[in-house]
Amino acid sequence: MFHLRLRSSNAISAPIRLIFSNNLSSLPNSSAASVQYPIPRDPSSRPLPPHKEFMWKLDWCASHIHTRVMMMIKLSNLDAAADQSRLTVLAARSRSSSSSIATTTRTCDAIIGAMCSAGRYSDAFDYFHYFFNVSNLKPNVSCCNHIIGALCHQGRVDEAVQFYRHLLTESSFTPNEETYIFLVKGLVDVRRIKEAEDLIIEVMSSEADWCSII
Structure with a gap:
């Protein structure tokens, strides 16, 4: 298992991003290029269910x-939490203050993380x-990490790397x-040790502070 600590989220320099991206350029592009954040979801997936009528009457x-979303997550009522979370899109459109946008992103992060x-x-x-392609909200790194972690947990490492590569060039964070951690562990779990080692070496070369490798 790998234990690593980076000094900050900005510790990964632009050159290192390009090195890792180039090394993995041969991976298949399984994501659609027509959306802002292409994730490998089934295009035939059923649309999200419509809001329950009473939900529209809430604040x-x-x-x-x-x-409300956090309370429902704690109660393990994910379906109700997910339905509530969709109202955050309306909140973001009606109130564009920085605090409202930050809270909206936290809500998206919470429900996606709970589902994972x-x-x-x-x-x-x-x-x-729905949040970041259909509704054009902006994710943070935590929202994207949930997707990368979920893909790696399913053994879909190529798709996780493909999504990561897209974020390097298209995201603001x-x-x-x-x-x-997700990417290295995902590569190790599918016995792609050399690629995991290459990633570790490349991140180390960016002067990141690595705590330990076991």
Whole structure:
């Protein structure tokens, strides 16, 4: 198992991104290029269910939606939490303040992470697609790490790397420690040790602080 610690999410320099991207350029491109954040979801997936009628009558304040979503997640009622989380799109459109946008992103992160923790990966992919491709919200690195981790957990490492490569060139944020833990562990789990070692060496060359490798 790999234990690593990076100084900050900005520790991965631009050159190192290009090195890793070039080394993996032969991987198949399984993501559609027509959306902002192409994830390997089944294009034939059923559309998300319509909101329940009473949900539309609730407060659309981003912080209140977030509170309700977190409460339902804690109660293990993920379907109700997911339905509530979709109201955050309306909150983001009606209130464009920085605090509202940040809260909206936290809500998206929470429901996608909860779906992944419950092993409901298809639902996690569908909600990621709904929030960030259909509704044009902006994810943070944590939202994207959930997708990378889910793909690696399923043994779909090529798709995880493909998504990671897309983020390097298209997103406004940089990968962080968790991103690389998922990728390195995913490569090791499918016995692609050389690629995992190459990634470790490349990140080390960017002057990141590695705690230990076991």
